[in-house]
Amino acid sequence: MRQIKRFFLPLLAAALLLSGCGQTAVEQEPVENVQETQEEEIYTEVTPLEEVDLEDEAVALAGAPAVSTLLLPEASGTLVQSNGKAVIDYSNTADGYVMVKYTAATTKRIKVQVKGPTTTYTYNLAADAAWDTFPLSDGNGTYQVVVYENISGTKYATVLSQSISVTLKDQFAPFLRPNQYVDYSAAPNTVAKAAELTAGMTDPLNKVAAIYDFVVKNLTYDKQLAATVQSGYLPVLDSVLAKKTGICFDYAALMTGMLRSQGVPCKLVVGYAGTAYHAWISVYSEETGWVEGVVYFDGVSWQRMDPTFASSGKQSASIMQYIGDGKNYTAKYLY
Template sequence: MMPVISGCGKTDSAKTDKPTSQEVVIADEDVPLANSDVKVLVPSAPGTTTYKGNNVVIDASNLEQGYVMIKYNGKNDKIKIQIAKGSGTTYTYNLNARDAYEVFPLTEGNGNYSVKVFENVAGTKYSQAFSKSLDVKLANQYLPFLYPNQYVNFTADCETVKRGVQVTKSTTDDLKKVELVYDYTVDALTYDKAKAATVQSGYLPNVDAVLAAKKGICFDYASVMATMLRSQNIPCKLVVGYTGSVYHAWINVYTPQTGWIDGMIFFDGKKWKLMDPTFASSGKKSESIMKYIGDASNYTAKYAY
């Protein structure tokens, strides 16, 4: 018999969702491959508001900060998380830790989110173990893009954060910091074709390892830049989508001077260029590459982390 799901700590008056044995197919996500003052926010699971059932614990204590913490205590080797706001985009994640919380961002703004946890049955078939509806009202819209998460994973003492401080130490201006971080990333990293040819679904960037190797795929470039900027309190989205037919990753940035610059971020003295460090690096900033990445119509966003 399936146990009844119950909330502990602070609870709401809404009816608690129940698990279902209905099987669904969840395809693995592709990996995108296309060629100061440090203020590191730390996610936490204080247990003020939690929901439990079927070896799953959801800590919803800090929804206003733009994230939810999830822990799985069972024996299943493959766990998937799906998070969606209303009928919008569904974000699918692997839950890799066991008996420890992982952080998952709430990147679609205020509203009602569904959080579902699935256990693997066989292959790409999964059974829903637990679900919960969460009402989210962010303290501000930028918080989901300041905290670390699976895709932009960093701590205050990681080398990438320290490097970002060194790269931007000459200025206190956010736009100038963005420019310096962009130039550093483009010049310091080269595109790793061997990694692109062998990387598997579920890959997550390790920013310090990427910096040490001085090479990476587009996912790595975007994660390194987002780490450097977020750790200096500059909101930064890691965006995954398509450039033409190629699955790719890039970043969008917020500054007080500009607001959100969705796709256009690097100013060359005449106009904003699309913030795409991978293409700029692998193309050695050639005129044709800079023209391509400066055209926002070449990019279609799918997810923002």
């Protein structure tokens, strides 16, 4: 296999932030006792929300050559677990993802958990019979994919579950394709803009710099959205691009989608920036290894760059010093 530079970029869902990228916790209602109903017999188990750690407040506010075609996920139907309510397609785990859809008609809240070897990820799922894609961010190992339906209060029931043994084609597989958080498959304008910004470029590092510069110079922080954003918020990349405003989640998702569409493996990272829940970018190359929180190289040294802080701070010396200090960042999730 040819030696190449490979890069990563991450973002995850974090918590609601009121000012800047601060965090507001979502209150959990006490677990209520649930009456036995005929519907419950389709569930495999009934579990209090706290026991399964379904994080309702997760919203982040504050090496291969570039491929010429988009690597889009597909539900191949080769390996499937299903019942009368939901379907889990795990045909393409080697490519770093599973796909889930909820087929039954319901007004109840639906969630999906992807329990990896070290980390459990919780997502909302629309009951619209459409496929959603979820990355296998923990790498190789055994995963449990579980679909939950809300019964009452904070009590959820397991509708469908599948254990999966995952061996990735390579460690970058989960971070090239679109998923629920970085859905560039539904963002033709974002893909086209990325192609325009990187026209004639073959070096992934140059693509990172071009896309980073565009996002930082053209997007402004949306304080109103940050103060009112609701649980379950997901960036719509073409809308972010058109409005040129967004919260932390939007900044990181837009960059991640652009870079992935250009064949640059990227992770979406959610964690802490100081004491605030936040979303940012990380990059990897075979020459330097992991450089956490970095998307910019000045030709001499790597600089730690969080695109939201860099943009809202107008790249001031104090902001650049802050985001250049690795102690200010603690990763929690990778998407």
